[in-house]
Amino acid sequence: MSSRRNFKPWAFILPGVIAGGVVLGVPVVQAFWTSLHRLRMYRMHDQVFVGLDNYARLLQDPLFHLSVRSTVVFSFGCTILSVIAGLAVASVMSTRGIRGTSAARFFMAFYLVPFVATQVVVGMMGRLYVWEPEYGLVNFLLGLFGADGPMWLISRDTAMWATIVTNAWRLTPLAVLIFYAALATIPEELLESAEVDGAGGWKALALIKLPLIRYHIGFIALIQLTSAFREFDTVFALTGGGPGRTTNVLSLLVYNEGISNSDMGMANAISFTMLIIVAVLSLVYMRLARLGDLGN
Amino acid sequence: MLRRFQVWSLAVSLAVVIGLLASATAQTTLRLAEHPGPHVEALEEYFIPLYEELTGVKVLMEVLPPTQLWQKMQLEAQANTNYYDMGYHSPGWFGYYYDKVAGLDDLIAEFDFDIGQYSQSVIDSHMTSPILRPGEIVAIARNPQTPIYAYRMDWFEHPAEQAAFQAEYGRPLAAPTTWEELYDIAVFFTRPAGATVAGETLSQPLFGYSASIKPPGGMARAFLAIVYSLGLDGWDENYDSDLRDPILLEGVAYWKKLIEDTFPPQAQTWDFLEHLSFMREGRLATAELWPEGVLTIDGGDAPTAGKIGYAVLPQWPGNRKDLPIGRGFIGGGGMLIFDTPNKAEAFKFIQWLLEDQAAEFNLRTAMFARADQFTDPVVLGSYDFYDTFLPAFQEQMTYGFPRQHVAEYGAAMYNLAGEFAADVVFDVMTPEQAQSRWVEMMERIFTESGFR
Structure with a gap:
């Protein structure tokens, strides 16, 4: 009876484990296997086993180190910005007097636009309409105040920040949705009694709301971090990795090595290294944010 | 009486629909992968509509940025999808799909294409590939050029x-x-x-x-x-x-x-x-x-x-x-044909475009490849700037570096x-x-x- 009871939950999750194994496991194993080979796109029939040679070359390549740095700055920048923006918008939207109104519903739908837009479209819009130095929105707005904006995507000082802001804009709606839903679960009486005790506004946010939605913040930050870490489309459409290699994040390096330089072995080695970096980052983060305690 | 009319109407309608479907499936469709440039507008607005009208063959052109173009052509070719029947030929990219491209010698002979219109240096750089496809014509030059x-x-x-x-x-x-x-x-x-x-x-x-x-x-x-x-x-x-x-x-x-x-x-x-x-x-x-x-x-x-x-x-x-x-x-390019069931039809289109319409093609694009384009008085009289442009172009071509x-x-x-x-x-x-x-x-x- 006891063994049957133990078996039951496993039986329920077995189809999911098998499906996950096939859908995730097979490509991961295949990517790792390819990363151990020399495989050029123009000689697909000529696959040679080279062991860990691709990894050894990768670790010595200054461009890989540069891309890791760019990816870390980009990922953390996007995560921090989108979480802060998401919290700010969700807090305003969940304020008494705004929450539940038709204006709030309209803005919630409005905020979802970047989230449902295709990433390439977001990148192209950013390049052509937002950051474009002569006709773009940002420099137009700066011009209203008499300021000359820089060439955002062309200058090495500003390209990364413009790229982070664009991608954070795309990621923010998810944070808004989750935080808005989380804030709605906080009992009204709790906030009212805090208000009676003199803890209104910022104090209530810092001492009551944020602690109560900390798991949601942790969860969203993890999702945004891993999403930004893998980001390709927006960066490719926005800057193509430039100027120079300023925004050449790891996923673009994979593309350059695999497609432009035809080195599929190296491209897979970078991809697999990315997987390891994301996995380690996620584990460390989950431990720090105590996301593992969530089920308890 | 009414019922008989209804039956006949239904039968005729069905026949028309089936006929339309059959003719649509029977129509040859050629897919062309193209590089951006002035020829795109000429193809889109003049040559392709005219060819479709003259022959009933449909030509679908897909224009991609240069880098994506060779990558997509490579992926389609390596996967044997027969997605493209013909494409823009750059000698620098040819190595990515050289084994999937049709040899053209038989088609040139069968359709009497005048290969003598091309100089030996253009044939060497843009129409053959001595290491990858020795002894074969693999493309037809359209606009060999150098900066x-x-x-x-x-x-x-x-x-x-x-x-x-x-x-x-x-x-x-x-x-x-x-x-x-x-x-x-x-x-x-x-x-x-x-x-x-x-x-x-x-x-x-x-x-x-x-x-x-x-x-x-x-x-x-x-x-x-x-x-x-x-x-x-x-x-x-x-x-x-x-x-x-x-x-x-x-x-x-x-x-x-x-x-x-x-x-x-x-x-x-x-x-x-x-x-x-x-x-x-x-x-x-x-x-x-x-x-x-x-x-x-x-x-x-x-x-x-x-x-x-x-x-x-x-x-x-x-x-x-x-x-x-x-x-x-020496860059620029030509047109190649992938080894698909439509390769003969694709060759006929290329021959019509680059041989039969050689002068018209030049007038609309200012692209030169054939000897007759350099001597045709209609072509040479079409733009005033040819007086200064063509001498520089031709001298530069004699020094252009043919890629390995x-x-x-x-x-x-x-x-x-x-x-x-x-x-x-x-x-x-x-x-x-x-x-x-x-x-x-x-x-x-x-x-x-x-x-x-």
Whole structure:
């Protein structure tokens, strides 16, 4: 009876484990296997086993180190910005007097636009309409105040920040949705009694709301971090990795090595290294944010 | 009676629908992968509709940016999808799908295509591939070309500009004969908004020289004109790289200085020919010109029409081959046919376009490939600028660098040239580091392929 009871939950999750194994496991194993080979796109029939040679070359390549740095700055920048923006918008939207109104519903739908837009479209819009130095929105707005904006995507000082802001804009709606839903679960009486005790506004946010939605913040930050870490489309459409290699994040390096330089072995080695970096980052983060305690 | 009418109506309707469906499926459809350029508009608006009307064959053209084009053609070819029946042919990309392309000798014989219209150098560079497909014609050339120098002739001839240049550099303002002179002229014309040029006040900054240098593809295309002008080939007959030569460092230092001092900053976001729009708008004084862009700056509707002068690329003194002028690679392209069931129909379309319509094709695109185009009085009389453009174009073609026909060209030379130049220009690496990286990667690629 006891063994049957133990078996039951496993039986329920077995189809999911098998499906996950096939859908995730097979490509991961295949990517790792390819990363151990020399495989050029123009000689697909000529696959040679080279062991860990691709990894050894990768670790010595200054461009890989540069891309890791760019990816870390980009990922953390996007995560921090989108979480802060998401919290700010969700807090305003969940304020008494705004929450539940038709204006709030309209803005919630409005905020979802970047989230449902295709990433390439977001990148192209950013390049052509937002950051474009002569006709773009940002420099137009700066011009209203008499300021000359820089060439955002062309200058090495500003390209990364413009790229982070664009991608954070795309990621923010998810944070808004989750935080808005989380804030709605906080009992009204709790906030009212805090208000009676003199803890209104910022104090209530810092001492009551944020602690109560900390798991949601942790969860969203993890999702945004891993999403930004893998980001390709927006960066490719926005800057193509430039100027120079300023925004050449790891996923673009994979593309350059695999497609432009035809080195599929190296491209897979970078991809697999990315997987390891994301996995380690996620584990460390989950431990720090105590996301593992969530089920308890 | 009514029922009989209904039955007949139904039967006739069904027959019509089935007939339409059958004719639709029976209609041959050719899919063409194309490179951007002036020929696209001509194909889209004139040639393809006319061909469809004349033959009933449908031609679907897909235009992709250069880099995506060869990548998509490669993926479709390697996956044997038969997605494209024909495509733009660049000798530099041919190695990516050389084994999936149809040999054309039988079709040329069967349809009596006049191969004698093409010079031997064009056949060698754009129609054959001696290492990958020895002894075969694998493409039909359409616009073999190599970069030349374009300049604002009206500004060069303006007395005030002449006098100012003479006073500053001690020589007349004329098309440059060395790359250093090209730099001087570019610096001379680089001026801020509010300054004057040829007596006119500039409302926007004026830039002295530009090419489209988006890394890695655009940068490679432009920078290779320096590499080949230095007299370097990339590698020798033993597949040892000749890029260790210190002259490469001189070349890249010059290139960095030229970009920093005279190019519009936007040039690094331009892939191919976009800089010519700046010239057309009066914001650029001199430019690298891939000849297929000539209509942008000198076509009938261009504000700069009649104001452009043309010259060959200048010499790099001390270059390793004693070249009297500079040179880029012979680029441009032609049309190839993939080995699909439609290959004969695809060949008929290409023959109609490039042979039967040769003069009309030239009139609409200003692209040259065949001997009869260079002698046809209708063609030669169609644009005034041919008087100055064609001599520069033809002289430059005799010095153009024919790219080596190996599958590794793209990976070892083209992409790495773009990465090398970009890494130096944007201070990602020191020139020496970038040079070592290029040489090591190139030689490893050749070693892997068994050439070394």
